[in-house]
Amino acid sequence: MALDRQPVLETERLRLRPLTEDDREALFEVASDPAVWEQHPIHDRWRREVFDAFFDEGLAAGGAFAVIRKSDERIVGSTRYGEVETDEEGDVVEIGWTFLAPYCWGKGLNPEMKQAMLEHAFKEVAIVEFRVGDTNYRSRNALEAIGADRTERYELGRYQGKRVVHLVYEITREDFEAGPLA
Template structure:
Protein backbone atom coordinates (compact mmCIF):
# COMPACT_ATOMS: atom_id res chain seq x y z
CA UNK A 1 0.00 0.00 0.00
CA UNK A 2 1.27 3.46 -0.90
CA UNK A 3 0.82 6.49 1.32
CA UNK A 4 -1.77 8.88 -0.13
CA UNK A 5 -0.20 12.35 0.11
CA UNK A 6 -3.30 14.07 -1.28
CA UNK A 7 -6.24 12.65 0.63
CA UNK A 8 -9.54 14.35 1.27
CA UNK A 9 -9.76 14.80 5.04
CA UNK A 10 -12.72 16.19 6.96
CA UNK A 11 -12.88 17.45 10.51
CA UNK A 12 -15.60 19.21 12.47
CA UNK A 13 -14.77 22.59 10.88
CA UNK A 14 -12.46 21.84 7.96
CA UNK A 15 -12.06 20.07 4.66
CA UNK A 16 -8.56 19.36 3.39
CA UNK A 17 -8.47 18.41 -0.27
CA UNK A 18 -5.87 18.20 -3.06
CA UNK A 19 -4.61 21.58 -4.19
CA UNK A 20 -5.77 22.61 -7.67
CA UNK A 21 -4.73 25.34 -10.08
CA UNK A 22 -8.12 26.99 -9.48
CA UNK A 23 -7.05 27.63 -5.85
CA UNK A 24 -4.22 30.00 -6.81
CA UNK A 25 -6.07 33.33 -6.51
CA UNK A 26 -7.92 32.46 -3.28
CA UNK A 27 -4.65 31.38 -1.66
CA UNK A 28 -2.78 34.41 -2.95
CA UNK A 29 -5.44 36.64 -1.38
CA UNK A 30 -4.36 35.14 1.97
CA UNK A 31 -0.64 34.91 1.21
CA UNK A 32 -0.44 38.51 -0.01
CA UNK A 33 -0.70 39.69 3.61
CA UNK A 34 2.92 40.27 4.79
CA UNK A 35 1.87 39.40 8.37
CA UNK A 36 1.46 35.76 7.30
CA UNK A 37 5.19 35.57 6.54
CA UNK A 38 6.73 37.97 9.07
CA UNK A 39 8.46 35.21 11.05
CA UNK A 40 8.99 32.83 8.15
CA UNK A 41 12.48 32.48 6.63
CA UNK A 42 10.98 33.17 3.18
CA UNK A 43 9.55 36.40 4.54
CA UNK A 44 8.63 37.84 1.13
CA UNK A 45 6.30 35.08 0.01
CA UNK A 46 3.58 37.76 -0.04
CA UNK A 47 5.16 39.02 -3.28
CA UNK A 48 3.33 37.65 -6.32
CA UNK A 49 6.31 36.08 -8.07
CA UNK A 50 7.58 34.42 -4.87
CA UNK A 51 4.10 33.10 -4.04
CA UNK A 52 3.57 31.80 -7.59
CA UNK A 53 6.83 29.82 -7.42
CA UNK A 54 5.73 28.39 -4.03
CA UNK A 55 2.28 27.49 -5.42
CA UNK A 56 3.74 25.88 -8.55
CA UNK A 57 6.13 23.84 -6.41
CA UNK A 58 3.19 22.69 -4.29
CA UNK A 59 1.23 21.56 -7.34
CA UNK A 60 4.24 19.62 -8.63
CA UNK A 61 4.92 18.05 -5.23
CA UNK A 62 1.91 15.75 -5.33
CA UNK A 63 1.25 16.40 -1.64
CA UNK A 64 -0.23 19.91 -1.40
CA UNK A 65 -3.64 20.44 0.17
CA UNK A 66 -6.05 23.36 0.23
CA UNK A 67 -7.63 23.99 3.63
CA UNK A 68 -11.29 24.99 3.47
CA UNK A 69 -13.75 26.10 6.13
CA UNK A 70 -16.42 23.40 6.01
CA UNK A 71 -19.38 25.72 6.65
CA UNK A 72 -18.96 27.70 3.41
CA UNK A 73 -16.14 25.88 1.56
CA UNK A 74 -14.01 29.04 1.67
CA UNK A 75 -10.27 28.49 1.31
CA UNK A 76 -8.53 29.58 4.50
CA UNK A 77 -5.06 28.11 4.04
CA UNK A 78 -2.63 25.57 2.65
CA UNK A 79 -0.57 22.65 3.93
CA UNK A 80 1.42 19.78 2.47
CA UNK A 81 2.75 16.26 2.92
CA UNK A 82 6.24 15.80 1.48
CA UNK A 83 9.46 13.89 1.88
CA UNK A 84 7.78 10.49 1.80
CA UNK A 85 10.08 7.80 0.48
CA UNK A 86 8.11 4.69 -0.52
CA UNK A 87 11.28 2.62 -0.04
CA UNK A 88 11.55 3.73 3.57
CA UNK A 89 7.81 3.92 4.37
CA UNK A 90 8.62 5.15 7.86
CA UNK A 91 8.67 8.95 7.62
CA UNK A 92 6.69 11.75 6.00
CA UNK A 93 7.00 15.49 6.44
CA UNK A 94 4.13 17.89 7.09
CA UNK A 95 4.74 21.53 6.38
CA UNK A 96 4.34 24.49 4.05
CA UNK A 97 1.37 25.44 6.20
CA UNK A 98 -0.18 28.87 6.33
CA UNK A 99 -3.58 30.10 7.43
CA UNK A 100 -5.41 33.39 7.04
CA UNK A 101 -4.65 35.49 10.15
CA UNK A 102 -8.30 35.65 11.23
CA UNK A 103 -8.06 31.88 11.88
CA UNK A 104 -4.96 32.05 14.07
CA UNK A 105 -5.43 31.15 17.72
CA UNK A 106 -8.77 29.41 17.15
CA UNK A 107 -7.58 25.79 17.20
CA UNK A 108 -7.71 25.46 13.40
CA UNK A 109 -4.05 24.45 13.09
CA UNK A 110 -4.41 21.78 15.79
CA UNK A 111 -7.61 20.44 14.20
CA UNK A 112 -5.93 20.29 10.79
CA UNK A 113 -2.75 18.68 12.13
CA UNK A 114 -4.72 16.09 14.15
CA UNK A 115 -6.41 14.94 10.96
CA UNK A 116 -3.19 14.97 8.94
CA UNK A 117 -1.26 13.09 11.62
CA UNK A 118 -3.98 10.46 12.03
CA UNK A 119 -3.91 9.90 8.27
CA UNK A 120 -0.10 9.73 8.19
CA UNK A 121 0.14 7.27 11.07
CA UNK A 122 -1.97 4.78 9.15
CA UNK A 123 1.18 4.24 7.04
CA UNK A 124 4.26 5.80 8.67
CA UNK A 125 5.91 5.63 12.08
CA UNK A 126 7.24 9.21 12.22
CA UNK A 127 6.14 12.63 11.01
CA UNK A 128 8.72 15.39 10.69
CA UNK A 129 8.33 19.16 10.55
CA UNK A 130 10.95 21.70 9.45
CA UNK A 131 10.59 25.21 10.80
CA UNK A 132 12.72 28.33 10.62
CA UNK A 133 14.61 28.90 13.86
CA UNK A 134 13.16 32.43 14.23
CA UNK A 135 9.61 31.38 13.35
CA UNK A 136 8.44 31.35 16.95
CA UNK A 137 4.74 31.28 16.05
CA UNK A 138 5.20 28.00 14.15
CA UNK A 139 7.59 26.57 16.72
CA UNK A 140 5.07 27.25 19.50
CA UNK A 141 2.27 25.74 17.41
CA UNK A 142 4.33 22.58 16.83
CA UNK A 143 5.16 22.24 20.51
CA UNK A 144 1.47 22.74 21.38
CA UNK A 145 0.53 19.73 19.25
CA UNK A 146 3.19 17.55 20.86
CA UNK A 147 6.03 17.80 18.32
CA UNK A 148 9.47 17.49 19.87
CA UNK A 149 12.50 19.41 18.63
CA UNK A 150 15.28 17.06 17.57
CA UNK A 151 18.97 17.90 17.58
CA UNK A 152 18.95 17.88 13.77
CA UNK A 153 18.74 21.00 11.65
CA UNK A 154 19.26 22.07 8.04
CA UNK A 155 21.09 25.09 6.69
CA UNK A 156 20.03 26.90 3.53
CA UNK A 157 20.48 30.34 2.02
CA UNK A 158 17.78 32.79 0.98
CA UNK A 159 18.60 36.23 -0.40
CA UNK A 160 22.26 35.72 0.63
CA UNK A 161 21.29 35.14 4.25
CA UNK A 162 21.69 31.95 6.24
CA UNK A 163 18.44 30.16 7.03
CA UNK A 164 18.33 27.56 9.78
CA UNK A 165 15.48 25.05 9.78
CA UNK A 166 14.98 23.14 13.03
CA UNK A 167 13.56 19.63 12.73
CA UNK A 168 10.70 18.57 14.97
CA UNK A 169 9.03 15.18 15.00
CA UNK A 170 6.15 13.16 16.36
CA UNK A 171 6.12 9.37 16.46
CA UNK A 172 3.02 7.22 16.26
CA UNK A 173 3.12 6.46 19.98
CA UNK A 174 3.81 10.09 20.94
CA UNK A 175 0.82 11.15 18.85
CA UNK A 176 -1.45 8.58 20.49
CA UNK A 177 -0.41 9.74 23.95
CA UNK A 178 -0.06 13.45 23.14
CA UNK A 179 -2.42 16.42 23.07
CA UNK A 180 -3.87 15.54 19.64
CA UNK A 181 -4.09 11.78 20.12
CA UNK A 182 -7.64 11.15 21.28
CA UNK A 183 -9.96 12.30 18.50
CA UNK A 184 -12.65 14.69 19.59
Protein backbone atom coordinates in the same frame (compact mmCIF):
# COMPACT_ATOMS: atom_id res chain seq x y z
CA MET B 1 0.71 -0.09 1.35
CA ALA B 2 1.90 3.42 0.52
CA LEU B 3 0.67 6.63 2.11
CA ASP B 4 -1.96 8.41 0.04
CA ARG B 5 -0.48 11.92 0.09
CA GLN B 6 -3.62 13.59 -1.32
CA PRO B 7 -6.75 12.23 0.30
CA VAL B 8 -9.71 14.41 1.24
CA LEU B 9 -9.55 14.90 5.01
CA GLU B 10 -12.52 16.20 6.99
CA THR B 11 -12.58 17.68 10.48
CA GLU B 12 -15.39 19.36 12.37
CA ARG B 13 -14.64 22.75 10.80
CA LEU B 14 -12.27 22.07 7.90
CA ARG B 15 -11.96 20.14 4.67
CA LEU B 16 -8.51 19.46 3.25
CA ARG B 17 -8.59 18.51 -0.40
CA PRO B 18 -5.90 18.22 -3.06
CA LEU B 19 -4.67 21.59 -4.29
CA THR B 20 -5.56 22.45 -7.90
CA GLU B 21 -4.59 25.21 -10.31
CA ASP B 22 -8.07 26.68 -9.78
CA ASP B 23 -7.10 27.47 -6.15
CA ARG B 24 -4.28 29.86 -7.10
CA GLU B 25 -6.15 33.18 -6.79
CA ALA B 26 -8.08 32.33 -3.61
CA LEU B 27 -4.90 31.09 -1.97
CA PHE B 28 -2.93 34.14 -3.10
CA GLU B 29 -5.57 36.29 -1.43
CA VAL B 30 -4.64 34.59 1.87
CA ALA B 31 -0.89 34.55 1.19
CA SER B 32 -0.74 38.19 0.07
CA ASP B 33 -0.99 39.38 3.70
CA PRO B 34 2.62 40.05 4.82
CA ALA B 35 1.64 39.13 8.42
CA VAL B 36 1.38 35.48 7.32
CA TRP B 37 5.10 35.40 6.54
CA GLU B 38 6.57 37.85 9.08
CA GLN B 39 8.36 35.12 11.10
CA HIS B 40 8.97 32.78 8.17
CA PRO B 41 12.48 32.48 6.68
CA ILE B 42 10.96 33.13 3.22
CA HIS B 43 9.39 36.32 4.53
CA ASP B 44 8.25 37.68 1.16
CA ARG B 45 5.87 34.97 -0.05
CA TRP B 46 3.21 37.67 -0.04
CA ARG B 47 4.84 38.96 -3.26
CA ARG B 48 3.10 37.58 -6.35
CA GLU B 49 6.16 36.09 -8.06
CA VAL B 50 7.43 34.44 -4.86
CA PHE B 51 3.98 33.04 -4.07
CA ASP B 52 3.51 31.74 -7.63
CA ALA B 53 6.81 29.84 -7.45
CA PHE B 54 5.77 28.36 -4.07
CA PHE B 55 2.31 27.42 -5.43
CA ASP B 56 3.81 25.86 -8.58
CA GLU B 57 6.25 23.84 -6.46
CA GLY B 58 3.37 22.54 -4.33
CA LEU B 59 1.37 21.45 -7.36
CA ALA B 60 4.39 19.76 -8.94
CA ALA B 61 5.46 17.98 -5.75
CA GLY B 62 2.05 16.51 -5.00
CA GLY B 63 0.80 16.17 -1.45
CA ALA B 64 -0.43 19.79 -1.30
CA PHE B 65 -3.86 20.72 0.06
CA ALA B 66 -6.27 23.59 -0.05
CA VAL B 67 -7.62 24.14 3.47
CA ILE B 68 -11.31 25.05 3.30
CA ARG B 69 -13.40 26.41 6.18
CA LYS B 70 -16.67 24.50 6.03
CA SER B 71 -18.81 27.31 7.49
CA ASP B 72 -18.43 29.42 4.33
CA GLU B 73 -16.54 27.09 1.92
CA ARG B 74 -13.69 29.63 1.86
CA ILE B 75 -10.06 28.68 1.26
CA VAL B 76 -8.22 29.79 4.40
CA GLY B 77 -4.77 28.27 3.83
CA SER B 78 -2.68 25.40 2.59
CA THR B 79 -0.52 22.57 3.88
CA ARG B 80 1.37 19.65 2.39
CA TYR B 81 2.72 16.16 2.89
CA GLY B 82 6.27 15.71 1.61
CA GLU B 83 7.62 12.58 -0.03
CA VAL B 84 7.68 9.43 2.11
CA GLU B 85 11.22 8.34 2.95
CA THR B 86 12.48 5.27 4.76
CA ASP B 87 15.09 5.31 7.52
CA GLU B 88 16.18 2.79 10.15
CA GLU B 89 13.05 3.44 12.23
CA GLY B 90 10.58 3.00 9.35
CA ASP B 91 8.73 5.24 6.94
CA VAL B 92 8.89 9.00 7.56
CA VAL B 93 6.84 11.81 6.00
CA GLU B 94 7.13 15.54 6.47
CA ILE B 95 4.12 17.77 7.09
CA GLY B 96 4.81 21.38 6.31
CA TRP B 97 4.50 24.32 3.97
CA THR B 98 1.51 25.27 6.15
CA PHE B 99 -0.05 28.69 6.35
CA LEU B 100 -3.42 29.98 7.46
CA ALA B 101 -5.10 33.36 7.13
CA PRO B 102 -4.50 35.57 10.20
CA TYR B 103 -8.25 35.67 10.90
CA CYS B 104 -7.97 31.90 11.58
CA TRP B 105 -5.13 32.19 14.09
CA GLY B 106 -5.83 31.34 17.71
CA LYS B 107 -9.05 29.48 16.93
CA GLY B 108 -7.70 25.91 17.11
CA LEU B 109 -7.82 25.32 13.36
CA ASN B 110 -4.13 24.44 12.99
CA PRO B 111 -4.24 21.68 15.64
CA GLU B 112 -7.52 20.41 14.17
CA MET B 113 -5.90 20.22 10.71
CA LYS B 114 -2.69 18.65 12.04
CA GLN B 115 -4.64 16.03 14.00
CA ALA B 116 -6.40 14.86 10.83
CA MET B 117 -3.14 14.83 8.88
CA LEU B 118 -1.28 12.96 11.61
CA GLU B 119 -4.07 10.37 12.02
CA HIS B 120 -3.98 9.76 8.28
CA ALA B 121 -0.16 9.61 8.09
CA PHE B 122 0.23 7.24 11.04
CA LYS B 123 -1.84 4.59 9.26
CA GLU B 124 1.25 4.10 7.07
CA VAL B 125 4.33 5.81 8.55
CA ALA B 126 6.24 5.55 11.85
CA ILE B 127 7.41 9.17 12.13
CA VAL B 128 6.17 12.57 10.97
CA GLU B 129 8.72 15.37 10.70
CA PHE B 130 8.28 19.12 10.56
CA ARG B 131 10.88 21.73 9.52
CA VAL B 132 10.49 25.23 10.87
CA GLY B 133 12.59 28.38 10.69
CA ASP B 134 14.51 28.95 13.91
CA THR B 135 12.97 32.43 14.35
CA ASN B 136 9.42 31.31 13.50
CA TYR B 137 8.28 31.22 17.12
CA ARG B 138 4.58 31.09 16.23
CA SER B 139 5.09 27.83 14.31
CA ARG B 140 7.53 26.41 16.83
CA ASN B 141 5.03 27.01 19.66
CA ALA B 142 2.25 25.48 17.56
CA LEU B 143 4.33 22.34 16.93
CA GLU B 144 5.21 21.95 20.59
CA ALA B 145 1.52 22.37 21.52
CA ILE B 146 0.57 19.38 19.33
CA GLY B 147 3.28 17.19 20.89
CA ALA B 148 6.13 17.54 18.38
CA ASP B 149 9.61 17.24 19.86
CA ARG B 150 12.56 19.28 18.62
CA THR B 151 15.33 16.98 17.49
CA GLU B 152 19.06 17.72 17.51
CA ARG B 153 18.94 17.97 13.70
CA TYR B 154 18.74 21.15 11.69
CA GLU B 155 19.22 22.22 8.09
CA LEU B 156 21.10 25.23 6.81
CA GLY B 157 20.16 27.12 3.69
CA ARG B 158 20.26 30.59 2.21
CA TYR B 159 17.58 32.99 1.08
CA GLN B 160 18.35 36.39 -0.43
CA GLY B 161 21.98 36.06 0.68
CA LYS B 162 21.09 35.41 4.32
CA ARG B 163 21.57 32.23 6.32
CA VAL B 164 18.37 30.27 7.00
CA VAL B 165 18.19 27.67 9.76
CA HIS B 166 15.38 25.13 9.80
CA LEU B 167 14.93 23.14 13.01
CA VAL B 168 13.61 19.59 12.67
CA TYR B 169 10.74 18.49 14.92
CA GLU B 170 9.13 15.07 14.93
CA ILE B 171 6.27 13.02 16.32
CA THR B 172 6.39 9.22 16.43
CA ARG B 173 3.26 7.13 16.09
CA GLU B 174 3.60 6.12 19.76
CA ASP B 175 4.04 9.70 20.97
CA PHE B 176 1.03 10.78 18.91
CA GLU B 177 -1.15 8.05 20.41
CA ALA B 178 -0.15 9.24 23.92
CA GLY B 179 0.02 12.97 23.12
CA PRO B 180 -2.25 15.99 23.29
CA LEU B 181 -4.06 15.23 20.01
CA ALA B 182 -4.84 11.58 20.84
